[in-house]
Amino acid sequence: MTDLLRTRVLGQSPRRVDGPAKVTGTARYAGDQHVVDPAYAHLVQAEAARGVVTGVDVSAARAVDGVLAVLTPDDAPRLASTEDAELAAFQSHDVAFRGQVVAAVIASTREVAREAAALVRVEIDRQPHDAHLGTDRDDLYAPEKVNTGAETDTSRGDVATALAHSPFTLDQTYTTAWYNNNPMEPHTTTALWLDGDLALYESTQGVHTTREAMAKVFGLDPERVHVIAPHVGGGFGSKGTPHVHTVIAAMAARAVPGTPVKLALTRQQMFSLVGYRTPTIQRVRLGCDAAGRLASLEVDAVSQTSRIKEFAEQTAVPARMMYAAPNRRTTHRLAALDVPVPSWMRAPGECPGMFGPEVAMDELANACGIDPVEFRVRNEPDVEPESGKPFSSRNLVACLREGARRFGWEHRDPTPRARVESGWFVGTGVAASTYPVNRTPGSAATIRCTGPRRYLVRIGAADLGTGTWTSLAQVAADALGVDFADVELRIGDTASPKASVAGGSSGITSWGSTVVAAAEAFREEFGDDPAEGDEAGAEMPGNDAGDTYAMHAFGAQFAEVRVHVDTGEVRVPRLLGVFAVGRVVNPRLARSQLVGGMTMGLSMALHEHSVPDERFGHVVNHDFAEYHIATNSDVPHVEAHWVEEHDPHTNPMGTKGIGEIGIVGTAAAIVNAAHHATGVRVRDLPVTLDHFL
Amino acid sequence: MDGEIELRVDGRRRRLRVDTRTTLLDALRDGIGANAPKKGCDHGQCGACTVLLDGRRAITCLTFAVAHDGTEVTTAEGLADGERLHPVQEAFLERDALQCGFCTPGQVCSAIGVLDEAAAGHPSVVTEDLTGPVELTDDEIRERMSGNLCRCGAYVAIVDAVRDGAR
Amino acid sequence: MPFDYRRAPDPEGAVAAATGWPGVAFLAGGTNLVDHMKLGLAAPDVLVDISRLPLDTVAELPDGGLRIGATVRNADLAAHPVVRRDYPVLARALLSGASGQIRNLATTGGNLLQRTRCVYFQDLTTPCNKREPGTGCSAIGGYTRHHAILGASAHCVATHPSDMAVAMAALDAQVAVLGPAGRRVVPLVELHRLPGEEPHRDTVLSPSDLITSVDLPPLPPGTRSQYRKVRDRASFAFALVSVAAVLRVEDGVVRDARIALGGVAHKPWRARRAEDVLLGSPADEEVFRRAIDAELAGAAPLEGNGFKVPLTRNLAVSALRELSREER
Structure with a gap:
């Protein structure tokens, strides 16, 4: 049990510290940083999904006035490590997916770089490719582990017998689409080499994770890689792991010594180069008694990965802890295809994995004639069903x-x-949300007294819009027992101590615990009246409570859906979520996070769908005109609330993480409401009008 | 091929030589260092590059700089008077109508355009009576702000902020 | 590719600059052309900027109609008091297209001449007969959600993306064109082509033809009009299907009916068969349904867009129902 921080600033709602810079447009993102006379890089992508590059003719490109260099697999320098196949730019002639980078042009202007890139001729000896995801494949395989290191398959009791003896059963298949993270800021790198040191202005969820990845790829001491990212234009996972453009920007800068190079991916390129959420196929089987108590629960999840690098979405993992059922089973199977490398997207695992089961719960509740809220309450477990651990707190009900x-x-x-x-059918629906309390090791922080009652707190954390600039300063203020205005926070720079990646909703848990430890160390050493220049630091302490307790946040989302009687048009006039997320650091910003997650969930439910054309192997609707995300008009009314929750086990702040839970369950609530409105049960996202015609 | 143009950007006169291929967006960002307008898609599909051109909101990624000789450009940066924010900007802050902030300069410029257009009585597709004056209801704000995508999902707060900014 | 930029001195000068020079393109709002130049779909050597020509006014004609200059911005046209009062179908069509900050740039002429948003047409890496004749049509057998159900060919199934043009088709607009041989008038419904064997030709114009204005004939008193658009999100999206309907009902009988459909064909689709059924018939739901069914009898949906047939039917019937209700 942790002694919870005494709160003065925590729970208050100071405005966003970085807000004035953002509303005036003066906040500097990776592409806005001023560098002297930069060159510009533009990428050339493979037009085949599988094959071997047999020739790259760069003569026409090189002949363009202003072209400084061209990188190709024929002559690009060797990298120190190619262990991460996604990052091994130009290290082989193999083409593993359509859109893979096969050349890059560096030129004195954007216009020339783009013009010359179009003149690079790439010959590919094409081989038959396979981009088909389906349960009909005979080569689906079980990965060793799934994302987050969870078990691939689990089993308790005897599901077959339990299902056979259940008076009410459900056996349905649900699918979620291919989604692209699509943060508003395209991934951008500005790279410069200085005396063998690499400096990067980068769109990243973790300056230190970028540093470590680049140090490894280029064989450098990590101290020689400097990464700066004070503001990041959204990430949603796509800026959490390093991607190949960062490597190429650094290679490009090395090719033009002394010149900084800017490389901004185009929106279209983002559909193949920065990860995405795999489509999933979820077979859900449930059996319950007449009182609605589950006897059996099974989820079999199938998703895709790339041939060159495995990513196993943990789709069936939330089904392991959501509801009580004595007999249960989950499995994950993968198809390794000639497709771009999938990766994290906001709430990997939970987001797709709560779609099928939460729609299934609605279907089974209806079949039993039990209210879907009540149905969920009746299946509330006493302990985490598979681990047997008690919950540190569980307030789903x-x-x-x-x-x-x-x-x-x-x-x-x-x-x-x-x-x-x-003229509109009207219905309402509900679904549950959950997200684990994640804690990522590896952070450190320092605190220095910079004047009377003034403190500088440094940690290489990130703010992707999550509010870190503000909320972590609030944590620091309470940890030091000073006013919010007395704390100056410095994040987004490897000049600050190492911090874990902004992912898994782990930021405040990990960085906050670290800052609290640093404040304790500072006070222990220097007391309450330190001298200017006094400095202390600490690394993130461990938390044994995780061995004892299962830690998760929960929520419930309610949706009103309207479906037009004539046209089938689907609207969501109202979304309401209530969450149990531990203590809320800053209600103003927390509400934005939760409402933002629900809004993205609405977007997923109604609109989003990357369309892979199996004949070519790429997503053909690769821009914002065709890959629809919700517009302002699609989101009339979304409200987020939270219940008071005191959890002394998660961390000193008593928080649980709020960046991802908002998107979990939204799509199911909307699908359930659409069924209530129309009687039509949609099991394949998105919920488009053609389902109702 | 180059062209010489003069722009007035956020109140300052700027002369610059541009490649004829340079969009107004790239000229503002790379040529002048006016980084408030953002490149979110470069194809007119997101609205992040919205500024006011001679007082009217417009995207800047699908128009060549060379065609804008003599144009007055106001970016989100130019809307503030030094430290003093425009009421719309103030409302965005108070309502927390932003998260990552990347679409925000475009949202703010668009909001100014929306307020002006509504005041001038210009209808939108959700305006029931096309010939009457416009009441800037939440439905109207939502429709009129729909050319500015926000991936963080700040729309609900953006509508609040635009409504506040209209006062 | 680099290009030269010139400002047209006058319409005649613009046409003269383009005559005999296939590498010349007219630049107005740029919202489609600049997009295409970035995608590599268009690579003109010379851009002749016509945006500052004095073609930016809307004038009332002696017969009660309206003359719309080619460079009138979409936003200005939608906000024009006469358009709002007399041609609501046009105002609503304009306002349902793109976004406010795009409508402030896009022009009347440019809107008419915008090209299909077919994803394969816009992607240089996939075959497309419209972009490169003879390479094949990737949409057939591919992603067809936005593709045609009427008037398509084995060579192309693309749709025309304009909303404004659909309303103008229903209004029997006349397009004034200045070409190397002088001035001529093209009825809007004949401006755009069906793909046939030459899908690379969107319209009947030649590259050196310049649209100078569009005339709207007056609507007889008692005529009602409306535009309905269905898309995959609530705003800022191209139509899956749209309907522009102009209707005059007297004593319960349809005296004038003009219907154009968007999102279903390579051009704004004037539903003549439906109009034939409607004219002189009672203005009731059964007739509306029969009329649209007559039009849709010729529909040939693709795998993946069959939903457009019932959608078009329901939308058109609903639009007519509302217009005839207003009449009562």
């Missing part, structure tokens, strides 16, 4: 009840297709 109250659920007539208002 409170979220369901509070959400139902706020949403006005009690007057709901469960009959589907029973309400029409002004």
Whole structure:
């Protein structure tokens, strides 16, 4: 048990520290940083999904006035490490997916770089490719582990017998689409070599993770790689792991010594080079008794990975801890295809993995004639079902009840297709949310007294829009027992001590625990009246509570859906979420995070769908005109609330992480509401109008 | 091939030589260092590059700089008077109508355009009576702000901020 | 590719500059052409900027109609008091297209001449007969959600993306064109082509033809019009299907009916068969349904866009129903 921080600033709602710079456009993102006379790099991508590069003719490109260098597999310098195949730019002639980078042009202007890149002729000896994901494949395989290191398969009891003896059963297959993270800021790197040191202005969720990856690829001491990212234009996972363009920017800068090189991916290139959420196929089998108690729960998840690098989405993992059922089984299978490398996207595992089961719960609740809120309450487990650990806190029921109250659920007539208002079918639906409390080791922080009651807190953390500039300063203020205004936070730079990546909603848990430890160390050494220049630091302390307790955040989301009687158009006039996420550091910013997650969930439910054309092997709707994300008009009313939750086990702040849980369950709530509105059960996302015609 | 143009950017006169291929967005960012407009898609599909051109909101990624000789450009940076923010910017801060902030300069410029267009009585597709004056309801704000994508999902707060900024 | 930029002195000068020079393109709002130049779909040697020509006014004609200059911005046209009062179908079509900050740039002429948004057309790495004649059509057998159900060919199944043009088709607009041989008028419904065997030709114009204005004939008193658009999100998206309907009902009988469909064909699709059924018939739901069904009898959906047939039917019937209701 942790002694929770005494809160003065925590729980207050100071405005975003970086807000004034952002509303005036003066906040500097990776492409905005001023460098002297930069050169520009533009990428050339493979137009085949599988094959071997047999020739790259750069003569026409080189002949363009202003072209400084061209990198190709024929003559690019060797890298020190090619262990991460995704980062091994130009190290082999093999083409493993359509859109793989096969050359890069460096020129004195953007226009010339783009013009010359179009003149590079790449010959590829094409081989038959395979980009088909389906359960009909005979080469699906079980990965050793799935993302986060979880077990691939789990089993308790006897699901087959339990299912056979259940009076109410469900056996359905649900699919989620291929999604691209699409942060508004395209991945951008500005690279410069100085005396053998590499400096990068980078769009990254972790300056130190970028540093370590680049140090390894280029065979450098990590201290010689300097990464700066004070502001990041969204990431949603796609800037969490290093991608190849960063390596290429550094190679390009090395090719033009003394000149900084800017490389900004185009929106289209982002569909093949910076990861994405794999499509998933989820077979869900449930069996329950007449009272709605689950006897059996099974999820079999199939997803894709690339041939050159494995990523195993942990789709079935949330089913292991959500509901009680004595007999249960989960599996993960992968198809290794000639496709771009999938990776993290906001709530990997939980986001797709709570779609199928939460729709299935609705279907089974309907089959039993039990209200879907009540159905979930009846399946509330006493301990984490598979591990047997007690929960550090679990307030799903409170979220369901509070959400139902706020949403006005009690007057709901469960009959589907029973309400029409002004030409629209109207329905409501519910689904649950969850996300684990993640804690990533490897952070350190320093605190220095810079004047009377003034403190400088340094940690190489990141703010992707999450609010770190503000919320971590709040943590520091309470840890030091000073006012918010007395703390100056410095993040987003490898000049600050090492910090873990901003991912897995682990930022405040990991960095906050570290800052609290640093403050304790500082006070221990220098007391309450330090001298200017006094400095102390600490690394993130361990937390044994994780051995004892299962730690998760929970939530309940309610949706109203309207489907047009004539056209099938789908609208979501109202979304309401109630969450149990431990202590909330900054309500103003937390609300933005939760509402933002739900908004992205709505976007996933109604719009998003990367369309892979198997004939070519790439996503053909690769821009914002065709890959729809929700616009302002699609999001009339989203509200997020939270229940008071005191959890002394997660970390000294008592927080659980809020960046991802908002997107978990939204799509299921919308699908369930669409069924209530129309009687049509959609099991394949997105919920487009053609389902209702 | 180059061209010589003169722009007035955030109140300052700027003369510059541009490649005819240079978009107004790239001229502002690379040529002048006016980094408030952002390149989110470069194809007119996201609105992050929105500025005010001679007082009207416009994207800058699908127009060549060379065609804008003599144009007055106002970016989000130019809307503030030094430290003093424009009321719309102030409302964005108070409502926390931003997260990553990358789309925000475009949102703010677009919001100014929305307020002006509504005041001038210009209808939108959701305006019921095309011939009457425009009441800037939340539905109207949502429709009129729909050319500015926000991936962080700040739309609900953006509508609040634009409504506040209209006062 | 680098290009030369010139400002047109006058419309005649613009046409003269383009005559005999296939590498010349007219630049107005740029919202489609600049996009295409970046994608590598267009690579003109010379851009002749016509945006500052005095073609930017909307004038009322003696017969009660309206003359719209080719460089009138979409936003200005939608906000024009006469358009709002007399041609709501056009105002709504304009306002349902693109976004406010694009409509402030895009022009009347440019809107008409915008090209398809077919993903394969816009992707240089996939075969496309419209982009490179003879290479094949990738949309057939591919992603067809935005593709045609009417008037397509084995060579091309692309759709025309404009909303404005659909409304203008229903309004029997007349397009004034200045070409090397002088001035001529092309009915809007004949401006765009069906793909046939030459899908690379979007319109009947030659590259040196300049649209100078579009005339809208007056609508007889009692005529109602409306534009309905269905898309995959609530705003800022191209139509899956749209309907522009102009209807005049007297004593319960349809006296004038003009219907154009968007999102379903290579051009704004004037639904003549439906109009034939409607004219002189009672303005009731059964007739509306029969009329649209007559039009859609010729529909040939592709795998993946069959939903457009019922969608078009329901949308058109609903639009007509509303217009005839207003009448009562």
